[in-house]
Amino acid sequence: MTEPLTRTRGESGRVTGSSRRTRRGWSSLLYLVPAFVFYGTFTIAPWVQSVWLSFWEWDGIGAATWAGFENYIKVATDERLVVALRNGLGFIVFYTVFPVILGLLVAAVIAARPRRGSGFVRTVLFLPQILPLVAVGVVWRYLYAADGPINQVLRAVGLGDVARAWLGDFTWAYPAVGVIGTWVTTGLCMMLLLAGIQKIDPSLYEAARLDRCGPVRQFWHVTVPGVRAEIVVAVTVTLISALASFDIVYVTTGGGPGYQTIVPGVLIYKLVFTSNEVGLACALATVLSAIILVFVAVIGRIGRRGA
Amino acid sequence: MQRRTRLVLAPLAAGALLGLALTACTPGATTTGAGAAPDASTELTTDDITLTLMSTPESGAATEATIAAFETEHPNITIEYSQTNYEDYNQSVNLNLSSDQSPDIVLLNAVANTVKNKLVLPLDDYADLYGWNDFFPANQLNQWRVADNGTTLGDGGALYAAPAGFSLVGTYYNKAIAAELGIDAPTSLTEFEAALKTANAAGALPVQVGNAEGHAAFVVQLLGQGASGADTANAWAFGHAGATFDTEANHDAAQTLADWQTAGYLGDPTTVNGTDLQGAVDNFIGGKGLFLVDGIWDAGKIGEGLGDDAGFLPFPGENITGIGTSVAYAISTQSEHPNEAAAFLDFLRSPEASEQQFAQGFMPDDPTVAVAEEGTLQGDIVAAWAEIAEADGLVAFNNNATATMNDALKAGTQQLIAGQMSVGDFIASIQADWAAAHAG
Numbered sequence: 001m002t003e004p005l006t007r008t009r010g011e012s013g014r015v016t017g018s019s020r021r022t023r024r025g026w027s028s029l030l031y032l033v034p035a036f037v038f039y040g041t042f043t044i045a046p047w048v049q050s051v052w053l054s055f056w057e058w059d060g061i062g063a064a065t066w067a068g069f070e071n072y073i074k075v076a077t078d079e080r081l082v083v084a085l086r087n088g089l090g091f092i093v094f095y096t097v098f099p100v101i102l103g104l105l106v107a108a109v110i111a112a113r114p115r116r117g118s119g120f121v122r123t124v125l126f127l128p129q130i131l132p133l134v135a136v137g138v139v140w141r142y143l144y145a146a147d148g149p150i151n152q153v154l155r156a157v158g159l160g161d162v163a164r165a166w167l168g169d170f171t172w173a174y175p176a177v178g179v180i181g182t183w184v185t186t187g188l189c190m191m192l193l194l195a196g197i198q199k200i201d202p203s204l205y206e207a208a209r210l211d212r213c214g215p216v217r218q219f220w221h222v223t224v225p226g227v228r229a230e231i232v233v234a235v236t237v238t239l240i241s242a243l244a245s246f247d248i249v250y251v252t253t254g255g256g257p258g259y260q261t262i263v264p265g266v267l268i269y270k271l272v273f274t275s276n277e278v279g280l281a282c283a284l285a286t287v288l289s290a291i292i293l294v295f296v297a298v299i300g301r302i303g304r305r306g307a
Numbered sequence: 308m309q310r311r312t313r314l315v316l317a318p319l320a321a322g323a324l325l326g327l328a329l330t331a332c333t334p335g336a337t338t339t340g341a342g343a344a345p346d347a348s349t350e351l352t353t354d355d356i357t358l359t360l361m362s363t364p365e366s367g368a369a370t371e372a373t374i375a376a377f378e379t380e381h382p383n384i385t386i387e388y389s390q391t392n393y394e395d396y397n398q399s400v401n402l403n404l405s406s407d408q409s410p411d412i413v414l415l416n417a418v419a420n421t422v423k424n425k426l427v428l429p430l431d432d433y434a435d436l437y438g439w440n441d442f443f444p445a446n447q448l449n450q451w452r453v454a455d456n457g458t459t460l461g462d463g464g465a466l467y468a469a470p471a472g473f474s475l476v477g478t479y480y481n482k483a484i485a486a487e488l489g490i491d492a493p494t495s496l497t498e499f500e501a502a503l504k505t506a507n508a509a510g511a512l513p514v515q516v517g518n519a520e521g522h523a524a525f526v527v528q529l530l531g532q533g534a535s536g537a538d539t540a541n542a543w544a545f546g547h548a549g550a551t552f553d554t555e556a557n558h559d560a561a562q563t564l565a566d567w568q569t570a571g572y573l574g575d576p577t578t579v580n581g582t583d584l585q586g587a588v589d590n591f592i593g594g595k596g597l598f599l600v601d602g603i604w605d606a607g608k609i610g611e612g613l614g615d616d617a618g619f620l621p622f623p624g625e626n627i628t629g630i631g632t633s634v635a636y637a638i639s640t641q642s643e644h645p646n647e648a649a650a651f652l653d654f655l656r657s658p659e660a661s662e663q664q665f666a667q668g669f670m671p672d673d674p675t676v677a678v679a680e681e682g683t684l685q686g687d688i689v690a691a692w693a694e695i696a697e698a699d700g701l702v703a704f705n706n707n708a709t710a711t712m713n714d715a716l717k718a719g720t721q722q723l724i725a726g727q728m729s730v731g732d733f734i735a736s737i738q739a740d741w742a743a744a745h746a747g
Contacts, residue, residue: 056334061401062424064334145586146578168519168581170725256519257580257721258728273398275711276420278334 047289054282060272064279071283081284083259084267087174088243088288091263094178095185095242100234102182103189108223110190111197112215122194126187133184137251140180141167144252167253173260180248185241189234196230197223232303236296243292264288347432348646356644357385358651359410361403363396365604366414366634369472369663376659377651384647386412401426404639411642412651415451415468415635417707422467423457427637429465433649439469442656443672444696446537447473449545450703451635458745460545460703469652470633471660472669475701476525476622477629477691479591479599479609483616484511490597492620496533499623503572506597513572515596517587518579518724521706521717523564525600525630528705530560533624537700540628544703546745552738561723561730568724580721602630603688607668610684619687621695628700629691632707634669709744712737 054071058064075081106125110118128136143150144166151163166176200222208218224231246265249255255262255270264284271281362370367390374386389410391399397416403409404426413427421427434440439448445462452464480492485502488509493499503513516523532540535556543550573579582590584601591599592612599609600622609617621627636655638648654660661671670692671677677692679685695701706713719736722728728736 053334058334059420059424060335061405061420061426062335144581146581164575165578165581168579168721169577170580170722170727254520254717256717257725258718270711270714274714 050282051286053279054286056279058278059276060278061276067279071280072287074280075283075287080259080262081264081267084262084264084284085287085291087261088245088263088265090174091178091181091242091245092239094175095181095245096235096238098182099185099189099238100193100231102186103191103193103234104224104227104231106186106190107194107197107227108219111194111223122190125190128184129187129191133247134251136180136184137248140248141252144176168257170257170260173253173257177249177252177261180252181242181245184248185238189238192230192234193227196227200226229303232299236299239295239299240292243288243295347436347649349436349650351381351384351647351650352644353383355383355385356647357387358412358642358644358648359387359389360412360636360651361396361400361410362388362390362414362636363393363416364390365393366416366471368667369660369669372663373471373655373660374651376657376663377654380654381647381650384651386651404641409639409641411639411644411648412636413639415637417710418451418453418458418460418467419710420457421637422453426640427467428640428642428645429467430469430638430649430652431466433469433652434466437649437653439466439653439656443470444699446541446699446701447633449541450632451637458546459548461541461547468633468635468637469655470635470672471655472664472667472671473631473633473692473701474602474604475629475631475670475688475692475695476529476600476602476704477688478620478622479601479605480618480620481591481594481597481613481616482618483613484594484597485618488597492618493623496530496623496625502597503567503570507570507572512574512596513598514567515587515591515599516573516579517582517584517590518717518720519581519583519586521713521720522584522587522601523579523720523724524706524716526564527557527560527716527720528630528702529600529622529628530563530624531557532628532630532700532702533622533626534559536626537628537698537702540702540705543741544705544708546708546741548745550745552741553734557734558730561733564720565723565726565730568726573724576724576726579724603668603670606684606688613684615683617684619684619691621691621700626700627694627698628702629695630704631670631695631701632704634664709740711740711744715740 053064055067055069056064057067057070106121110122142148145151146165146168150166154160154163164172167173169176204222204226205218208222213221244265245263246269249261249263250266250269253261255266268281268285268288271277271284360370360374367388371388374388378385390396393416396414397419400413400416401419401421401424404413404421405424415421415427434448447470448466449461451468451470452461452466453459454461454464484490484506485492488502488505488511490502490505491498493502506513514526516526528540531554535554539550539554539556543552567573568576568579584605587596587599588601588605588608590596592609601609603619606619621629636652638645638652642648656672658673658676661673661676664671665677670688674693674696677689679689681690706716709715715737719728719733723730723733
């Protein structure tokens with residue numbers, strides 16, 4: 001959207017003389033230095049270091065030995081690591097797909113007919129976003145427990161046969177943990193999309209109504225295209241939290257039962273702190289960040305093509 | 308567009324270079340050799356000195372009182388105590404030991420890679436000077452004897468830590484439920500299984516198991532070593548060359564657990580896998596379960612909850628065995644006062660220190676202070692400890708056989724209980740983890 005503006009400014013700059021432009025460019029760069037020093041020291045340098053460490057076999061304390069690509073071969077062949085990557089990718093359904101759909105629906109309903117109480121609904125839905133994820137995990141572990149509230153409700157309504165220790169069930173533990181992710185990220189998606197919807201020109205809805213579009217068609221033809229940019233942002237942010245998930249899984253199941261809910265984040269942590277395989281952990285982390293970068297790049301491209 | 312790309316790339320490249328410059332060398336410090344450490348001696352300095360000691364709240368429960376008693380005896384020595392919770396402690400102990408501000412005395416929960424990296428001192432000179440080898444039964448010190456490779460434990464290795472007290476895993480039982488069902492305390496596996504059958508038929512849960520953290524592994528280990536004997540079990544737990552988990556005893560043990568599951572002795576498998584140890588203890592106190600296999604670290608809670616109805620037995624088997632380890636302290640290689648630190652380690656077996664350990668629920672170094680009324684839970688524990696010591700039946704935790712064994716046992720027993728894995732695959736997965744760490 002800002003493309004044309006920048007281009008005009010660039011062209012006028014060229015007319016007035018390039019030397020002044022360059023000087024202005026350099027001095028403006030100076031303002032970036034403090035932020036960049038921080039970013040370089042605390043983000044880029046550690047990242048480069050972990051990539052570097054991924055080529056070593058190191059226990060975290062003693063001398064390391066050069067491993068070449070051995071750690072990467074292990075990442076591609078070790079069954080546990082592959083399962084973790086697959087589980088992380090599967091979480092995209094719970095962290096991204098469901099929340100964006102749910103968030104979009106709720107936002108559309110709230111925006112279409114603001115009524116008393118919608119502010120309350122908004123606050124309640126956004127609440128999970130401001131809670132520390134460890135606290136969220138502890139609360140849900142209690143909710144899912146064999147004698148926890150969820151099972152008590154099920155028994156009370158005569159569904160006692162369905163009641164189970166959800167996090168200990170080989171079939172249900174994974175979706176149970178996924179639902180927590182949905183619960184956490186739906187509020188964020190709703191807020192983002194609501195802001196987008198409120199930006200849409202009301203005359204578009206009016207025009208749609210004049211064309212005899214019902215609420216459903218208004219939603220598809222006005223709302224959804226209108227919040228395209230916000231959807232891209234929501235998908236990007238939640239996708240990263242799906243692939244890099246750690247806290248919720250670590251607190252609720254620790255990856256169990258068996259390896260049903262193991263995700264790369266938990267495995268990286270265990271590789272470093274339990275089995276002292278720092279090199280292998282860094283290799284897995286590098287692969288994970290590469291996957292995330294590819295996803296983000298693809299989503300960005302899809303988003304731009306539509307704009 | 309092009310210009311903008313360059314602007315973004317330049318700092319990125321600079322950052323990458325900066326990162327490389329910071330890191331472009333072999334990771335890991337070459338271990339700094341200990342400074343000129345004084346020869347081992349029982350003669351202590353008369354200067355005022357301060358030692359630092361790091362522990363965890365559970366293991367260090369008695370240590371603060373022990374420090375006070377030690378300081379009274381040695382007024383010129385001050386010991387500064389600090390503690391961190393168990394998980395954080397294990398993750399940071401090696402970093403602390405290798406830092407510039409290493410504590411003098413540290414709690415050692417596992418040998419892990421601490422000894423391999425020469426972070427703690429060998430204590431054999433002190434063991435000779437103070438006579439620890441005569442004081443402690445051999446199997447109480449073997450857990451902290453480490454061979455030159457830094458991973459194989461047991462007889463013949465150098466000693467790296469001194470025990471302050473011991474924990475023990477055995478069988479709790481609910482005397483009220485047992486009396487109601489007419490069950491006597493079982494002394495053999497046959498009687499034990501008969502009791503499980505009786506309880507199940509009467510509608511009582513035979514065994515309370517919480518396996519969310521993998522504690523069913525205790526049952527497998529106790530069944531296995533009860534059949535094979537403590538020596539075979541220890542050889543594997545200690546990582547001895549040629550040892551294997553793939554034995555008939557362990558096959559039978561895992562099969563028995565699976566059979567108990569099928570027979571309904573453990574309850575619903577999902578509930579078992581979804582309940583953690585503390586949850587299981589709470590259930591047991593609430594009257595759910597005739598038996599509970601757990602460590603004496605929960606004796607206080609269970610004794611308080613069940614009162615006179617709480618009983619404790621060594622796990623029944625052909626051989627009387629128990630799983631146990633010591634709360635043990637080691638001396639940092641960087642300590643400037645190893646002689647004084649060793650004097651404190653020696654003080655841990657004194658009657659004063661032993662009484663403190665016993666009061667906190669551990670079995671003390673000095674068994675003569677462990678006196679409890681017969682028929683009480685503590686009395687049962689003291690009797691079980693004596694019985695196991697008599698039979699030389701103390702075995703180290705299988706969970707500590709490798710750094711990752713706890714995770715392997717947790718995942719394996721969860722799969723076994725849920726019927727997701729065959730007994731053969733379970734045994735193979737455990738042995739594979741062991742072989743990866745103890746190869747050669």
